[in-house]
Amino acid sequence: MAIKLQQAEQKDLVGSIQRYFKENMEEPIGDLKAGMLLDFCLQVIGPAIYNQAIADAQAHMEAKVADLSVECYEESGHYWKKK
Template sequence: MPIELPEDERTAAIASIQRYFEANMEEPIGNIAAGGLLAFFLEEIGPAVYNRAIAEAQERMQARIVELDIDLHEEPFQYWRKFETPRRRK
């Protein structure tokens, strides 16, 4: 599944790439070249970042599922226990 950005985010990303080149490189980068670089990053590196984010989300969800069992567990058949009297030790 290709990673695509909404148009406003794509525009902001291209502007950020251009700004980075202006601040850190000897040559500025044009709009079309910055768009190509962004497309390359999204296709080549984007899936690795995406997959890592999914793995982290799965880890967090698994941890929450374990906590659900602890937080929400109820012992069954507890009705009669409230009528029992504590047994005396001899």
């Protein structure tokens, strides 16, 4: 599954890459090269991060579902025990 970004988010990330290069590298980076670097990161690094995020979300949801039997349990037969 290819990671697709919204155009505004992609523009922000390209700007962030350019800022990083300006502050930390000897040479600035242009729009085209920053965009290519972003595409590379999305294709090579992105899937590993995405897969870990999905695994984390799945583990979180499984823990919540496991808690349902405790959180939502209601003992039956209370009506006759009250009298």
